[in-house]
Amino acid sequence: MQTGSPRSFIFPKNFRSKKWILCGVALVLAISTFVVIDKHRVHSAPQADDPKCAKVTSLAPEEVSGKARDWTIGKGVIAWGSGSATLRCGVDELPPNVNLCISVDGVDWVLDEVTLEEKGVSVLRTYGRSPAVELTYSGPREEVGGILASLNTAVDWIPQEGKCVGSGDISY
Structure with missing residues:
Protein backbone atom coordinates (compact mmCIF):
# COMPACT_ATOMS: atom_id res chain seq x y z
CA MET A 1 0.00 0.00 0.00
CA HIS A 40 -34.19 -14.03 27.23
CA ARG A 41 -34.55 -11.66 30.16
CA VAL A 42 -38.06 -11.42 31.59
CA HIS A 43 -38.53 -8.92 34.40
CA SER A 44 -39.31 -10.68 37.65
CA ALA A 45 -42.42 -9.74 39.57
CA PRO A 46 -42.18 -7.93 42.94
CA GLN A 47 -42.87 -11.08 45.00
CA ALA A 48 -40.98 -13.51 42.76
CA ASP A 49 -38.87 -14.58 45.76
CA ASP A 50 -41.91 -16.27 47.30
CA PRO A 51 -41.06 -20.01 47.57
CA LYS A 52 -44.40 -20.82 45.93
CA CYS A 53 -43.14 -19.19 42.73
CA ALA A 54 -40.33 -21.74 42.47
CA LYS A 55 -42.95 -24.48 42.62
CA VAL A 56 -45.13 -22.74 40.02
CA THR A 57 -42.24 -22.56 37.56
CA SER A 58 -41.22 -26.17 38.21
CA LEU A 59 -44.77 -27.42 37.57
CA ALA A 60 -45.32 -25.35 34.42
CA PRO A 61 -45.51 -27.36 31.18
CA GLU A 62 -42.65 -27.69 28.73
CA GLU A 63 -44.97 -26.68 25.91
CA VAL A 64 -48.04 -24.46 25.58
CA SER A 65 -50.15 -24.20 22.46
CA GLY A 66 -47.48 -26.04 20.46
CA LYS A 67 -44.74 -23.64 21.55
CA ALA A 68 -41.65 -25.00 23.31
CA ARG A 69 -40.40 -23.57 26.58
CA ASP A 70 -37.60 -21.02 26.26
CA TRP A 71 -34.72 -20.57 28.63
CA THR A 72 -35.15 -17.35 30.56
CA ILE A 73 -33.29 -15.13 32.95
CA GLY A 74 -35.36 -13.93 35.88
CA LYS A 75 -36.80 -15.36 39.05
CA GLY A 76 -40.30 -16.82 38.89
CA VAL A 77 -40.56 -16.41 35.12
CA ILE A 78 -41.11 -18.73 32.17
CA ALA A 79 -41.50 -18.09 28.46
CA TRP A 80 -42.60 -20.16 25.50
CA GLY A 81 -42.43 -19.67 21.75
CA SER A 82 -39.60 -17.11 21.70
CA GLY A 83 -41.42 -15.01 24.25
CA SER A 84 -44.87 -15.05 22.64
CA ALA A 85 -46.17 -16.40 25.96
CA THR A 86 -44.67 -15.43 29.31
CA LEU A 87 -45.61 -16.32 32.84
CA ARG A 88 -44.56 -14.27 35.87
CA CYS A 89 -45.22 -15.44 39.39
CA GLY A 90 -45.36 -13.00 42.29
CA VAL A 91 -47.19 -10.14 40.59
CA ASP A 92 -49.39 -7.87 42.69
CA GLU A 93 -52.73 -9.38 43.60
CA LEU A 94 -55.74 -7.76 41.99
CA PRO A 95 -58.31 -5.92 44.08
CA PRO A 96 -61.98 -6.52 43.32
CA ASN A 97 -62.71 -5.14 39.86
CA VAL A 98 -65.17 -5.28 36.96
CA ASN A 99 -62.86 -6.76 34.32
CA LEU A 100 -63.73 -9.99 32.55
CA CYS A 101 -63.01 -13.01 34.74
CA ILE A 102 -62.50 -16.44 33.21
CA SER A 103 -62.66 -19.53 35.38
CA VAL A 104 -60.61 -22.39 33.92
CA ASP A 105 -60.76 -25.68 35.82
CA GLY A 106 -61.29 -23.86 39.12
CA VAL A 107 -58.64 -21.17 38.61
CA ASP A 108 -59.96 -17.63 38.12
CA TRP A 109 -58.07 -15.43 35.64
CA VAL A 110 -58.84 -11.73 35.11
CA LEU A 111 -58.23 -10.22 31.67
CA ASP A 112 -56.59 -6.81 31.38
CA GLU A 113 -59.07 -5.47 28.85
CA VAL A 114 -57.26 -2.15 28.34
CA THR A 115 -54.00 -3.84 27.29
CA LEU A 116 -55.90 -6.18 24.99
CA GLU A 117 -57.68 -3.26 23.33
CA GLU A 118 -54.65 -0.95 23.08
CA LYS A 119 -51.88 -3.42 22.24
CA GLY A 120 -53.67 -6.57 21.11
CA VAL A 121 -51.89 -8.55 23.82
CA SER A 122 -53.74 -10.81 26.27
CA VAL A 123 -52.62 -10.22 29.86
CA LEU A 124 -54.38 -12.37 32.44
CA ARG A 125 -53.77 -12.52 36.18
CA THR A 126 -54.97 -15.05 38.71
CA TYR A 127 -57.58 -13.79 41.12
CA GLY A 128 -57.86 -14.83 44.76
CA ARG A 129 -54.50 -16.61 44.97
CA SER A 130 -51.30 -15.51 46.62
CA PRO A 131 -48.82 -15.18 45.07
CA ALA A 132 -50.65 -14.04 41.96
CA VAL A 133 -49.54 -15.36 38.56
CA GLU A 134 -49.66 -13.40 35.31
CA LEU A 135 -49.78 -14.73 31.75
CA THR A 136 -48.95 -12.46 28.81
CA TYR A 137 -49.74 -13.85 25.36
CA SER A 138 -49.26 -12.12 22.04
CA GLY A 139 -50.71 -14.85 19.79
CA PRO A 140 -54.24 -15.53 18.57
CA ARG A 141 -56.88 -14.91 21.24
CA GLU A 142 -58.58 -18.23 20.61
CA GLU A 143 -55.49 -20.03 21.96
CA VAL A 144 -55.64 -18.34 25.39
CA GLY A 145 -58.15 -20.77 26.89
CA GLY A 146 -55.99 -23.78 25.99
CA ILE A 147 -52.91 -22.10 27.44
CA LEU A 148 -54.71 -21.34 30.70
CA ALA A 149 -55.88 -24.95 30.90
CA SER A 150 -52.31 -26.18 30.38
CA LEU A 151 -51.11 -23.93 33.23
CA ASN A 152 -53.72 -25.32 35.63
CA THR A 153 -51.39 -27.85 37.30
CA ALA A 154 -48.81 -25.15 37.97
CA VAL A 155 -51.33 -22.79 39.58
CA ASP A 156 -54.33 -24.65 41.06
CA TRP A 157 -52.43 -25.92 44.13
CA ILE A 158 -52.00 -22.33 45.40
CA PRO A 159 -54.77 -21.90 48.01
CA GLN A 160 -57.75 -19.97 46.70
CA GLU A 161 -58.58 -17.13 49.09
CA GLY A 162 -61.15 -15.37 46.90
CA LYS A 163 -63.05 -15.96 43.69
CA CYS A 164 -64.65 -14.03 40.90
CA VAL A 165 -68.34 -13.36 41.23
CA GLY A 166 -70.87 -12.50 38.60
CA SER A 167 -74.25 -10.85 38.76
CA GLY A 168 -75.84 -14.29 39.30
CA ASP A 169 -73.80 -14.77 42.48
CA ILE A 170 -75.23 -11.67 44.16
CA SER A 171 -78.50 -11.83 46.06
CA TYR A 172 -80.55 -8.68 46.36
Missing part, protein backbone atom coordinates in the same frame (compact mmCIF):
# COMPACT_ATOMS: atom_id res chain seq x y z
CA GLN A 2 1.31 3.44 -0.81
CA THR A 3 1.82 5.99 1.88
CA GLY A 4 -0.90 8.57 1.82
CA SER A 5 -3.45 6.36 0.06
CA PRO A 6 -7.00 6.60 1.46
CA ARG A 7 -6.77 3.08 2.88
CA SER A 8 -3.84 3.92 5.11
CA PHE A 9 -6.07 6.35 6.99
CA ILE A 10 -8.95 3.91 7.41
CA PHE A 11 -7.05 0.85 8.61
CA PRO A 12 -4.00 0.79 10.87
CA LYS A 13 -0.79 -0.48 9.29
CA ASN A 14 -0.85 -3.67 11.30
CA PHE A 15 -4.59 -4.30 10.81
CA ARG A 16 -3.98 -7.89 9.86
CA SER A 17 -2.05 -8.63 13.02
CA LYS A 18 -3.44 -11.30 15.31
CA LYS A 19 -4.14 -8.77 18.06
CA TRP A 20 -6.56 -6.77 15.92
CA ILE A 21 -8.32 -9.87 14.68
CA LEU A 22 -8.69 -11.29 18.21
CA CYS A 23 -9.95 -7.95 19.53
CA GLY A 24 -12.52 -7.76 16.74
CA VAL A 25 -13.72 -11.32 17.36
CA ALA A 26 -13.93 -10.68 21.12
CA LEU A 27 -15.96 -7.52 20.56
CA VAL A 28 -18.40 -9.30 18.23
CA LEU A 29 -18.80 -12.16 20.72
CA ALA A 30 -19.38 -9.78 23.63
CA ILE A 31 -22.06 -7.83 21.75
CA SER A 32 -23.73 -11.04 20.51
CA THR A 33 -23.78 -12.51 24.02
CA PHE A 34 -25.37 -9.36 25.44
CA VAL A 35 -28.05 -9.33 22.73
CA VAL A 36 -28.85 -13.04 23.17
CA ILE A 37 -28.96 -12.84 26.97
CA ASP A 38 -31.07 -9.68 26.98
CA LYS A 39 -33.57 -11.33 24.61
Whole structure:
Protein backbone atom coordinates (compact mmCIF):
# COMPACT_ATOMS: atom_id res chain seq x y z
CA MET A 1 0.00 0.00 0.00
CA GLN A 2 1.31 3.44 -0.81
CA THR A 3 1.82 5.99 1.88
CA GLY A 4 -0.90 8.57 1.82
CA SER A 5 -3.45 6.36 0.06
CA PRO A 6 -7.00 6.60 1.46
CA ARG A 7 -6.77 3.08 2.88
CA SER A 8 -3.84 3.92 5.11
CA PHE A 9 -6.07 6.35 6.99
CA ILE A 10 -8.95 3.91 7.41
CA PHE A 11 -7.05 0.85 8.61
CA PRO A 12 -4.00 0.79 10.87
CA LYS A 13 -0.79 -0.48 9.29
CA ASN A 14 -0.85 -3.67 11.30
CA PHE A 15 -4.59 -4.30 10.81
CA ARG A 16 -3.98 -7.89 9.86
CA SER A 17 -2.05 -8.63 13.02
CA LYS A 18 -3.44 -11.30 15.31
CA LYS A 19 -4.14 -8.77 18.06
CA TRP A 20 -6.56 -6.77 15.92
CA ILE A 21 -8.32 -9.87 14.68
CA LEU A 22 -8.69 -11.29 18.21
CA CYS A 23 -9.95 -7.95 19.53
CA GLY A 24 -12.52 -7.76 16.74
CA VAL A 25 -13.72 -11.32 17.36
CA ALA A 26 -13.93 -10.68 21.12
CA LEU A 27 -15.96 -7.52 20.56
CA VAL A 28 -18.40 -9.30 18.23
CA LEU A 29 -18.80 -12.16 20.72
CA ALA A 30 -19.38 -9.78 23.63
CA ILE A 31 -22.06 -7.83 21.75
CA SER A 32 -23.73 -11.04 20.51
CA THR A 33 -23.78 -12.51 24.02
CA PHE A 34 -25.37 -9.36 25.44
CA VAL A 35 -28.05 -9.33 22.73
CA VAL A 36 -28.85 -13.04 23.17
CA ILE A 37 -28.96 -12.84 26.97
CA ASP A 38 -31.07 -9.68 26.98
CA LYS A 39 -33.57 -11.33 24.61
CA HIS A 40 -34.19 -14.03 27.23
CA ARG A 41 -34.55 -11.66 30.16
CA VAL A 42 -38.06 -11.42 31.59
CA HIS A 43 -38.53 -8.92 34.40
CA SER A 44 -39.31 -10.68 37.65
CA ALA A 45 -42.42 -9.74 39.57
CA PRO A 46 -42.18 -7.93 42.94
CA GLN A 47 -42.87 -11.08 45.00
CA ALA A 48 -40.98 -13.51 42.76
CA ASP A 49 -38.87 -14.58 45.76
CA ASP A 50 -41.91 -16.27 47.30
CA PRO A 51 -41.06 -20.01 47.57
CA LYS A 52 -44.40 -20.82 45.93
CA CYS A 53 -43.14 -19.19 42.73
CA ALA A 54 -40.33 -21.74 42.47
CA LYS A 55 -42.95 -24.48 42.62
CA VAL A 56 -45.13 -22.74 40.02
CA THR A 57 -42.24 -22.56 37.56
CA SER A 58 -41.22 -26.17 38.21
CA LEU A 59 -44.77 -27.42 37.57
CA ALA A 60 -45.32 -25.35 34.42
CA PRO A 61 -45.51 -27.36 31.18
CA GLU A 62 -42.65 -27.69 28.73
CA GLU A 63 -44.97 -26.68 25.91
CA VAL A 64 -48.04 -24.46 25.58
CA SER A 65 -50.15 -24.20 22.46
CA GLY A 66 -47.48 -26.04 20.46
CA LYS A 67 -44.74 -23.64 21.55
CA ALA A 68 -41.65 -25.00 23.31
CA ARG A 69 -40.40 -23.57 26.58
CA ASP A 70 -37.60 -21.02 26.26
CA TRP A 71 -34.72 -20.57 28.63
CA THR A 72 -35.15 -17.35 30.56
CA ILE A 73 -33.29 -15.13 32.95
CA GLY A 74 -35.36 -13.93 35.88
CA LYS A 75 -36.80 -15.36 39.05
CA GLY A 76 -40.30 -16.82 38.89
CA VAL A 77 -40.56 -16.41 35.12
CA ILE A 78 -41.11 -18.73 32.17
CA ALA A 79 -41.50 -18.09 28.46
CA TRP A 80 -42.60 -20.16 25.50
CA GLY A 81 -42.43 -19.67 21.75
CA SER A 82 -39.60 -17.11 21.70
CA GLY A 83 -41.42 -15.01 24.25
CA SER A 84 -44.87 -15.05 22.64
CA ALA A 85 -46.17 -16.40 25.96
CA THR A 86 -44.67 -15.43 29.31
CA LEU A 87 -45.61 -16.32 32.84
CA ARG A 88 -44.56 -14.27 35.87
CA CYS A 89 -45.22 -15.44 39.39
CA GLY A 90 -45.36 -13.00 42.29
CA VAL A 91 -47.19 -10.14 40.59
CA ASP A 92 -49.39 -7.87 42.69
CA GLU A 93 -52.73 -9.38 43.60
CA LEU A 94 -55.74 -7.76 41.99
CA PRO A 95 -58.31 -5.92 44.08
CA PRO A 96 -61.98 -6.52 43.32
CA ASN A 97 -62.71 -5.14 39.86
CA VAL A 98 -65.17 -5.28 36.96
CA ASN A 99 -62.86 -6.76 34.32
CA LEU A 100 -63.73 -9.99 32.55
CA CYS A 101 -63.01 -13.01 34.74
CA ILE A 102 -62.50 -16.44 33.21
CA SER A 103 -62.66 -19.53 35.38
CA VAL A 104 -60.61 -22.39 33.92
CA ASP A 105 -60.76 -25.68 35.82
CA GLY A 106 -61.29 -23.86 39.12
CA VAL A 107 -58.64 -21.17 38.61
CA ASP A 108 -59.96 -17.63 38.12
CA TRP A 109 -58.07 -15.43 35.64
CA VAL A 110 -58.84 -11.73 35.11
CA LEU A 111 -58.23 -10.22 31.67
CA ASP A 112 -56.59 -6.81 31.38
CA GLU A 113 -59.07 -5.47 28.85
CA VAL A 114 -57.26 -2.15 28.34
CA THR A 115 -54.00 -3.84 27.29
CA LEU A 116 -55.90 -6.18 24.99
CA GLU A 117 -57.68 -3.26 23.33
CA GLU A 118 -54.65 -0.95 23.08
CA LYS A 119 -51.88 -3.42 22.24
CA GLY A 120 -53.67 -6.57 21.11
CA VAL A 121 -51.89 -8.55 23.82
CA SER A 122 -53.74 -10.81 26.27
CA VAL A 123 -52.62 -10.22 29.86
CA LEU A 124 -54.38 -12.37 32.44
CA ARG A 125 -53.77 -12.52 36.18
CA THR A 126 -54.97 -15.05 38.71
CA TYR A 127 -57.58 -13.79 41.12
CA GLY A 128 -57.86 -14.83 44.76
CA ARG A 129 -54.50 -16.61 44.97
CA SER A 130 -51.30 -15.51 46.62
CA PRO A 131 -48.82 -15.18 45.07
CA ALA A 132 -50.65 -14.04 41.96
CA VAL A 133 -49.54 -15.36 38.56
CA GLU A 134 -49.66 -13.40 35.31
CA LEU A 135 -49.78 -14.73 31.75
CA THR A 136 -48.95 -12.46 28.81
CA TYR A 137 -49.74 -13.85 25.36
CA SER A 138 -49.26 -12.12 22.04
CA GLY A 139 -50.71 -14.85 19.79
CA PRO A 140 -54.24 -15.53 18.57
CA ARG A 141 -56.88 -14.91 21.24
CA GLU A 142 -58.58 -18.23 20.61
CA GLU A 143 -55.49 -20.03 21.96
CA VAL A 144 -55.64 -18.34 25.39
CA GLY A 145 -58.15 -20.77 26.89
CA GLY A 146 -55.99 -23.78 25.99
CA ILE A 147 -52.91 -22.10 27.44
CA LEU A 148 -54.71 -21.34 30.70
CA ALA A 149 -55.88 -24.95 30.90
CA SER A 150 -52.31 -26.18 30.38
CA LEU A 151 -51.11 -23.93 33.23
CA ASN A 152 -53.72 -25.32 35.63
CA THR A 153 -51.39 -27.85 37.30
CA ALA A 154 -48.81 -25.15 37.97
CA VAL A 155 -51.33 -22.79 39.58
CA ASP A 156 -54.33 -24.65 41.06
CA TRP A 157 -52.43 -25.92 44.13
CA ILE A 158 -52.00 -22.33 45.40
CA PRO A 159 -54.77 -21.90 48.01
CA GLN A 160 -57.75 -19.97 46.70
CA GLU A 161 -58.58 -17.13 49.09
CA GLY A 162 -61.15 -15.37 46.90
CA LYS A 163 -63.05 -15.96 43.69
CA CYS A 164 -64.65 -14.03 40.90
CA VAL A 165 -68.34 -13.36 41.23
CA GLY A 166 -70.87 -12.50 38.60
CA SER A 167 -74.25 -10.85 38.76
CA GLY A 168 -75.84 -14.29 39.30
CA ASP A 169 -73.80 -14.77 42.48
CA ILE A 170 -75.23 -11.67 44.16
CA SER A 171 -78.50 -11.83 46.06
CA TYR A 172 -80.55 -8.68 46.36
